[in-house]
Amino acid sequence: MRLNEPLGFLLDKFDYFGVKATFFVLGWFAENHPEVVEKIHERGHEIASHGMTHVPNNRIDNAALEYEIAQSKRALESVTGEEVIGYRATSYSVSPLVLEKLIQYGYKYDSSFFPVKGNGLYGELTYSDIEQFRKKGLEEFSIQTGRFLGMNVPFAGGTYFRVLPLWLIKKQVSHLQSDSLIMYFHPYDFDVRKHNSQNYSLKRLLKSRLGKKRNPKKFVKLLEWFRDSGYKFESMRNLV
Numbered sequence: 001m002r003l004n005e006p007l008g009f010l011l012d013k014f015d016y017f018g019v020k021a022t023f024f025v026l027g028w029f030a031e032n033h034p035e036v037v038e039k040i041h042e043r044g045h046e047i048a049s050h051g052m053t054h055v056p057n058n059r060i061d062n063a064a065l066e067y068e069i070a071q072s073k074r075a076l077e078s079v080t081g082e083e084v085i086g087y088r089a090t091s092y093s094v095s096p097l098v099l100e101k102l103i104q105y106g107y108k109y110d111s112s113f114f115p116v117k118g119n120g121l122y123g124e125l126t127y128s129d130i131e132q133f134r135k136k137g138l139e140e141f142s143i144q145t146g147r148f149l150g151m152n153v154p155f156a157g158g159t160y161f162r163v164l165p166l167w168l169i170k171k172q173v174s175h176l177q178s179d180s181l182i183m184y185f186h187p188y189d190f191d192v193r194k195h196n197s198q199n200y201s202l203k204r205l206l207k208s209r210l211g212k213k214r215n216p217k218k219f220v221k222l223l224e225w226f227r228d229s230g231y232k233f234e235s236m237r238n239l240v
Contacts (some may be wrong), residue, residue: 003036009216017223019233024050024088024111027072030079039178046235047076048086049107054095057112058123068106068222086236087148092143094123099133099140104141108240111182113142116154131178139240141182146172157184162211166218170225180239181231190216 014021021044030037041047048131051057051068052075062070073084085108089098094112102110110133113125130140145152154160155172161183173181192212226233 001033003187006190007036009190010187011040013220017227019223020044020235022046022086022236024048025076026050026054027052027075029041030075034079037076041080046086046237047080047082047084048088049073049076049084050088051090054090056091056121057089057098058093058095065101069101073105085167085240086111089123091121092117092123093121094125096125096129098123099138103136103138104131107138109139109141109236111236113140114154115142116132116145116152119123140234141239143182143184144176144178146175151213156182158186158189159210161185162189162215166221168197169222177239190219192216198216
């Protein structure tokens with residue numbers, strides 16, 4: 001499976017730097033490739049839910065949403081034997097309804113709010129929504145953004161991390177006012193092998209290739225900087 005090599009890279013580097021992370025995993029893997037979930041969990045990382053099938057949560061009906069949230073939790077728990085308490089919606093497609101369902105099915109935190117404009121898949125929450133759900137027992141760990149010309153600017157992972165220079169990312173991290181920093185990465189961000197991209201659109205082709213060749217070394221340099229700067233790594237479970 002193509003996933004194994006970049007996942008192995010991440011797990012090995014996390015071991016080396018003493019990082020304990022949260023992996024948001026599809027329930028599909030628990031049902032079809034439980035060994036992937038077991039491998040992550042056995043290395044001491046938190047397993048949280050990324051839904052079942054990687055569909056945008058704000059574009060499906062109630063029954064499908066409940067399936068994504070409830071079945072993924074059951075499937076992942078059946079592999080790890082540990083309660084799954086965290087959730088991240090596909091493509092950050094969060095909504096108040098998603099948060100309501102998370103409370104209904106026993107989740108303790110969500111990490112699906114990415115407060116930037118320009119991506120049609122990203123969902124929307126108000127800070128009033130976040131506070132309302134926090135009072136109901138659901139913590140929200142949003143993705144941090146930087147500021148440029150009065151706008152929120154993404155930098156904390158994925159394609160943004162691959163494309164932006166490391167010095168700029170460090171600068172944005174240093175200017176954050178928050179006590180915690182949530183960054184996100186996908187195994188495919190570290191898959192430097194060429195994809196069969198014959199039928200890709202130009203947008204998908206650029207997203208699949210930009211910055212990948214240098215990304216593994218860049219990621220290691222980031223971890224070195226975090227370590228040397230005295231940052232402490234925690235799974236999200238330990239922040240609730």
